[in-house]
Each structure stands twice: as C-alpha cells, then as structure tokens.
Amino acid sequence: MFVDKLDQCLVMEENDLKSTLTEFSQNRIIPLYIEKGILNYIFQKNGISFMSNGRLDDLLIHLPDEVTDKIIHDVKAMFFSGGKINYKNFYESYLFYYFEANIFKVWKPLLDIQLSNLLKNELIILDIGTGPGSIPVGIIEYYKLLSSRYPDIDFSIVIDIIEAEEDFIKIAEHMVSEVIDPSITNLDIVLRKRVNQVLDYEFDYTILDTYDLITMSNFLTVNERENVAKGSEILKKLSDHLKEDGAIVVIEPGDTENGKLMKDIRNTISDGTNINVFAPCTGVWDQKKTYNCNCYSPTRAYWEIPRLHRFLYNKGLSKAGREQLPFQYIVYRLDGFTKYNIIKNRQHYIQLKDLHKYINMKVNVKANIRSVIERKFSNQWAVLLCDGSCTFEKRNSEIKTVIKDDFLGEIGLTLPIIAGERITLKNVLVKSTNYGFELEVTKESIINIEY
Ligand SMILES: C[S@@+](CC[C@H](N)C(=O)[O-])C[C@H]1O[C@@H](n2cnc3c(N)ncnc32)[C@H](O)[C@@H]1O
Secondary structure, X not given: OEEOOOOOEEEOOOOHHHHHHHHHHOOEXXXXXXXXXXXXXXHHHOXXXXXXXXXXXXXXXXXXXXXXXXXXXXXXXXXOOOOOOOHHHOHHHHHHHHXXXXXXXXXXXXXXXXXXXXOEOEEEEEEEOOOOOHHHHHHHHHHHHHHHHOOXXXXXXXXXXXXXXXXXXXXXXXXXXXXXXXXXXXXXXEEEEEEOOOOOOOOOHHHOOOEEEEEEEOOOOHHHHHHHHOHHHHHHHHHOOEEEEEEEEEEEEOOHHHHHHHHHHHHHHOOOOOOEEEXXXXXXXXXXXXXXXXXXXXXXXXXXOOHHHHHHHHOOOHHHHOOEEEEEEEEEEOOOOOOOOOOOOOOOOOOHHHHHHHOOOEEEEEEEEEEEEEEHHHOEEEEEEEOOOOOOOOOOOEEEEEEEHHHHHHOOOOOOOOOOOXXXXXXXXXXXXXXXXXXXXXXXXXXXXXX
C-alpha cells in the first residue's frame, strides 16, 4: 500500500486486499487494554482501587454486586421504553455493555472506503453523539492495525466530538487515552474539540472545521426521536462541513424499525441534494439518485464474546451472550462516487425484477449483497440480493441464493462475504419459493465476488 501524492489516499496493491480481508474472516477480539480501561473507569467512579496489572477475572471479583446488579438492570431497561433516554443514570452501564458492542461496527464502512482507495492516511474526523467514544476508539483501532501493517506510512487522526452529556465526554476522553499506544510511532492521535452541546437547529455550526469523515452511531434511533425528526436537516448541514472527498458514516442498530428510520432519512436527503449514497445500497445497472425503498438489510460484525459480556452473561444477562452484532449503515459522499461502478453492458444478464419470467430456467445475475445469514448447522450461507431494480417491502419478495461452504472452497473463495459486496452469479437456477425467489447454485454455476 502507498499514499497517493495527489489526493493523500491509501492505494491498495496486490496483496493488500487479501491481508485486509483476512481481518474480517476472523472474529473480532476486544483487546484486554480496552476491557481494563472500562473497568478502570468504573472502579474509579465507585471509589474502588484499581490494580492495572491485575488479571481481568481478579479485577471483576472486586466489582461490588450492587454495581453488577445495576449494570444488568440498566442494560435490560435502557432502550426498552421506546422513549427518549435519560443517560444520566446509565453512563457506566452504557460503557460496560454497549461501548464494546459498538466499537467494531465502523470497521465495515471504513473497509468499503479503503477498498475503493479513498481512505486517507491523515484524517480529521467529527463524531456526533459520541457517548463513551465508541466510534473514535473503533477508528483508532483500525488505524493501529494499518500503522502496524504499513510501518513506512505515517498516519494521523484528529478527532472532534459533539456530545450532549458532559459525563460521556469525560468517559470518551478516558477511553481514547486508554487505547493510544505511544509505542506506535507512525500513528498520531489527537482528541481536539470536545463540544458539549446538543446538535439541533440552534447549534452553532460555525465552530466546526471541515472533515474527512463525519460519523454518527446510534444517534438517529427510535430512542432519539428528536434527532430522527431533524435527521435529514442535520445531515444536510453537516455536509457543508465535509471535505469534497470526505464521507459521512451513519451506523444504526440492526433491527427493522431503526433500519426503516435510517433509510427514510436517506430517501429524503438523496432526493434534491448533492449528497450521494456511496455504500452499501447502490444500483448495479442504473445510477440510483432517488431512493424510495427501506428494506431490512443488516450487516453483521462477528466477535469473540468479550470477557465483560461473558461476566454479565454468567450473572444472568442473557443478551450478553450474542456471538454476532447486527447493524445497518450508510456511507454518504459529495463527489458522486459509489463503491461500485454502474455496469453498462446488460447483455447475458437479467435484472432481479425480471426473475419471475425465468422460473426453472438458468440465468446470470449481478447484485449487491443485502445481508448474509450464516446457517451454522448446515455449513451454508444464505445471501440476500438486490440490484436496485426491485424492492423488498412486501412479504414473499425476498431474493436469495444459498451457498455451501464446500462450494466456496471448491471455487477458491476463501475470503469472507460480509454484506454490501457485489456478487456475480452465472448459470443459477431460478426457483419460486414461498418467500420469493431462490437462485439455486449447481455444479455448473460460477460465483464471483468483488470487494
Ligand atoms: C445511543 S448513544 C450512542 C453512543 C455512541 N455513538 C455509540 O454508538 O456507542 C447516543 C449518544 O448521543 C448523544 N446525543 C443524542 N442526541 C444528541 C444531540 N442532539 N446532540 C448531541 N449529543 C446527542 C447522547 O447523549 C448519547 O451519548
């Protein structure tokens, strides 16, 4: 990999794709220093002395039962009212449980940008509703990986944050300082502006810089209705503070209701503004300028259940046992770039909207992967598809293919399929099923995945 002298973007070379994607074929592991950093903060807040060189299990023994019970109670209660959250009672519980769960989600949009050779080695970022610093820490961890893999490249990240809650700003400062590693000499990290304000219509946007990356995670959710109501307006205003070659990353929970809210906002802003969708929902055959769909298309982050979650699980919090973290995301840009180019030559391919004309016939299709569901017990992957020609709101409108692990091995596809990649399926049999259409892969089928 090298840095393009003209636009300061990281350009991938021959082996970079494979080594980068290898990171995604393995489960993410939360580093011990992050979990200790979380405990350190919680111990301080509860007046318990913290032994920084102690084993994590030993440290957890010193966590008073009433603190553990409150965390479990809070995690069960926090987001279930459907109403606005008063974080005042929840700072430490959010840190203990949600921080870890949200760190690595930003890796997928970063990967999309990197794979298109649009990620910069020097970034100025703005994170909105930073909470305990989940996204800044996720970005720092991604860049730590890059800086250790490419020691000849100098990396730097300047971070500005906007957060309504002062206590969260303190936690974010603490967590960022816990993950900075002074021994990595080719990565500079500065937490610069901490804006302790509510981002709303009255917000003074003039205090902001222009950014390479503007991020928000779990900011436009069911529990943040006021933000949702102003979502498209906020995104438009923020786009004035995005560099011409910058990106806005929106990450939301992986459920249908929040996905719909996120896509409703996308549909509003992509119509009549200069903001374009870069990933993951872009058309295969036509440049999508306006969007009117809002299907459910979760991406999943796979992880080794972290020690703090396992601790809560053993204490009775069943939701702390999740092995994968579904989420939804959109990357916006201003320069019209999309992760994949539009395909002009339709010869030999059919569009998904026309599948009903080809039942029990073999076809070739190209599509973007909407979602991937692992069927562990049968070693299969159910891959949901969209080429922009159809929508999936109605029941029975699903379009998917089911690929066996063995088949992927046979055709030499050892890299992970995540969601958002472009897939070409040749010679697949169209089957009508009670959930929609299945494109059956046979021995004569050919599969190719572009990353
Ligand atoms: C659900 S938390 C998400 C925290 C973090 N981004 C994550 O994904 O883990 C939402 C955060 O946004 C903050 N927040 C919500 N609305 C805000 C607004 N309009 N302006 C500034 N901060 C806001 C809340 O205080 C809270 O810290």
